[in-house]
Each structure stands twice: as C-alpha cells, then as structure tokens.
Amino acid sequence: MKNVTIYTDGSCSGNPGPGGYGAILLWGKECRELSGGFLKTTNNRMEIMAAIVSLKALKEKCQVILYSDSKYLVDTMAKGWIYRWKSNGWKRNKRDPVLNLDLWKQLLKLTTTHSVEFRWIKGHDGKEENERCDELAVQAAKASNLPEDTEYVLSVNPY
Numbered sequence: 001m002k003n004v005t006i007y008t009d010g011s012c013s014g015n016p017g018p019g020g021y022g023a024i025l026l027w028g029k030e031c032r033e034l035s036g037g038f039l040k041t042t043n044n045r046m047e048i049m050a051a052i053v054s055l056k057a058l059k060e061k062c063q064v065i066l067y068s069d070s071k072y073l074v075d076t077m078a079k080g081w082i083y084r085w086k087s088n089g090w091k092r093n094k095r096d097p098v099l100n101l102d103l104w105k106q107l108l109k110l111t112t113t114h115s116v117e118f119r120w121i122k123g124h125d126g127k128e129e130n131e132r133c134d135e136l137a138v139q140a141a142k143a144s145n146l147p148e149d150t151e152y153v154l155s156v157n158p159y
Contacts, residue, residue, distance in 0.1 A: 001115065003065075007121075016041060037142075069123030
C-alpha cells in the first residue's frame with residue numbers, strides 16, 4: 001500500500017457562513033493541494049469535508065496518516081465515537097441526534113477503503129502544512145459563486 005500523509009483544515013466566516021476547506025496530500029516526493037467551499041455552512045462541516053475530499057482523491061487503497069487541528073474530527077474518529085454513534089442509531093446519547101450525519105457517513109465509508117490514522121495537530125502553531133491548509137480554506141471561503149451546502153441548509157430548514 002502507498003503511504004500518504006494528509007493535512008486538512010476547515011474555515012468559516014461566521015458560523016454558519018461562507019466556508020472553505022483545504023488539504024495537502026503528500027506521498028513520496030509528490031504533493032497535491034485541494035480546496036473548495038460552500039456559501040452557507042459551518043466550520044465543523046468544513047473540517048470533516050476536508051478529510052472526505054482528501055480521501056476521495058486517493059486513486060488506490062492507501063495507508064494514511066491524516067492530521068487535523070479539529071478535535072471534533074480527530075476525537076470522533078480516533079476515539080471511536082463514530083462507532084458508538086452508529087450503534088446508537090446515529091445518536092450521540094439516548095436523545096441527541098448526531099450533527100453532520102451526511103458527512104460522518106461518507107467519512108466512515110472512506111475509512112473502510114483506506115487504512116487511516118487520525119492525528120491532532122495544534123492549529124496556528126507554525127507547522128507549514130497546517131498553515132497552508134488554513135490559507136487554502138480561507139481563500140476558498142472567499143471565492144465568488146460558492147455552491148450551496150444543501151445538506152446543511154436542509155438540516156436547519158427541513159421544510
């Protein structure tokens with residue numbers, strides 16, 4: 001299996017508001033940057049989206065170390081919260097539904113394709129790849145003609 005290191009970050013101007021994600025994929029001497037954004041979304045959604053887009057970009061099964069400054073993302077995956085949520089019918093506890101369910105389901109499926117280790121990295125601490133991901137995410141959130149994050153819009157206004 002190919003070894004890939006991924007750095008990700010999400011950004012949102014307002015929460016909710018225009019948001020973006022950025023990612024850097026590194027393997028061997030190769031480097032690929034990815035970014036995108038949505039008109040109205042949340043920071044947490046962009047953090048998860050960065051991981052999803054990164055893993056979807058891999059053309060073959062890979063051994064991945066994914067770095068993120070999002071405790072929400074890293075703890076959910078590394079501490080296995082996502083498996084508990086799934087076994088609880090996608091509830092965080094007996095009553096509260098899991099937020100961002102559409103994205104968690106996508107990410108969970110991708111982790112069955114690739115072997116992924118999620119690691120937390122302190123944000124804005126001078127790590128070059130993390131800083132670049134932040135730049136990509138912020139730039140993406142400022143782009144014109146951003147698409148709607150339809151799943152987010154439906155989750156806050158289902159009618």
